[in-house]
């Protein structure tokens with residue numbers, strides 16, 4: 354756990370930190386070609402924090418030219434592996450040195466609780482970046498078993514210029530998941546942070562330059578999905594796009610690619626993740642705490658949130674009593690207050706979407722066991738809704754808010770069937786004391802991550818991504834993330850010919 358400051362200290366810091374407003378292209382902060390800006394606000398208060406460059410296709414072109422030049426002349430892609438590692442590790446040190454400032458910026462811009470920014474987002478950023486940096490001089494290429502007459506080498510080369518389009522729910526962490534393996538592989542990047550949360554991405558670009566990352570390698574083009582995201586998706590000189598966000602927007606990137614240069618597309622998308630608790634689950638207190646964490650962490654604005662509690666009838670009553678008890682620990686309020694576990698929803702539009710599911714719960718006559726209310730038009734209480742059928746809208750759509758639907762089943766087999774009855778396949782949790790059942794469930798559930806007797810997303814060593822409509826084309830995190838940012842090349846040398 355990082356050392357937390359007091360609310361007053363965080364407020365003082367918030368009042369004095371400099372907020373970046375310009376795009377970062379070819380190693381410099383710059384205005385949009387159009388001169389236009391857009392306001393980024395503090396979701397918790399509605400206060401305008403900064404006016405950010407509203408970039409467009411012209412700025413994307415400029416960033417792609419810078420990224421391509423950087424890639425082709427090898428200032429990063431061909432830099433000695435040890436040197437590349439040094440730069441990324443230096444960036445880790447600079448992030449650590451500026452950790453309180455980055456945490457406050459992240460909390461102000463996204464509504465995330467400051468304690469999470471300090472204890473999760475910043476340390477995980479550093480851990481992710483340093484882990485991938487350390488791989489740079491440790492991954493070897495291969496030779497193929499082709500017999501005595503030839504030598505066949507299989508080498509990995511950086512894929513080239515990578516476009517990255519990011520979501521707003523984990524601005525720093527998603528940045529780390531994308532840039533760490535991508536820069537480690539030697540690629541150049543044109544990156545668009547979500548319009549709601551651009552501040553920390555810009556500050557990281559600045560720190561990366563200070564750490565020695567050459568100009569043009571990491572470009573940040575700020576703005577909307579239509580003005581920046583789509584031009585990235587359609588660009589003829591971008592070799593690959595990595596995207597995290599909604600399934601609907603992810604689908605568009607496949608069309609952009611098909612209609613442009615067939616760039617590689619990797620998508621990390623939505624989820625409606627099951628959290629199964631069987632009758633034989635042990636340590637009910639801990640199970641209840643994990644169920645709450647799965648549903649409420651990050652205000653439920655989490656693609657791997659355990660938003661469907663699938664509970665076996667024998668344990669249901671006892672479990673729900675404890676889950677409601679622990680839900681009260683998830684205090685909601687001022688994101689800068691280190692005592693709060695939940696902050697604000699990302700913006701008014703998303704708040705209205707999540708609140709509409711509370712209205713739906715009332716309309717359908719579900720039992721709201723705890724929560725159910727909104728606060729000040731931007732906060733939402735952790736809410737548990739019982740009596741839901743897996744066929745119902747509330748159990749099928751990704752809400753992306755702190756609302757847990759309870760679905761009751763009678764058997765293990767029914768639990769698995771219900772868990773898989775979704776268009777998504779990102780994550781799942783199973784709670785049971787029966788090792789055999791836990792392994793059967795882990796294999797039977799069609800999801801990219803299945804956790805047993807805990808909720809989580811693994812760590813930097815394990816891949817993250819989805820089955821079905823939760824993902825496409827690759828995985829974030831782990832050594833497997835490197836695969837997507839590299840091309841495989843075969844070099845065949847005929848040893849029977851004179852050299």
Ligand SMILES: NC(=O)C1=CN([C@@H]2O[C@H](COP(=O)(O)OP(=O)(O)OC[C@H]3O[C@@H](n4cnc5c(N)ncnc54)[C@H](O)[C@@H]3O)[C@@H](O)[C@H]2O)C=CC1
Nearest residue numbers: 519520546547577578582583598599602622623656751753
């Ligand atoms: N898987 C995840 O981690 C996330 C899932 N979502 C889901 O998506 C829902 C809607 O949230 P949004 O912010 O609208 O998600 P979104 O998927 O539209 O936005 C993600 C990124 O895509 C960009 N984008 C939007 N439209 C685009 C387009 N036409 N072409 C290219 N880029 C585009 C956005 O500017 C942002 O940078 C949420 O309620 C939630 O259910 C949202 C954010 C993250």
Ligand code: BAL
Nearest residue numbers: 522523597655656657
């Ligand atoms: N849970 C981390 C990835 C995401 O929400 O998009």
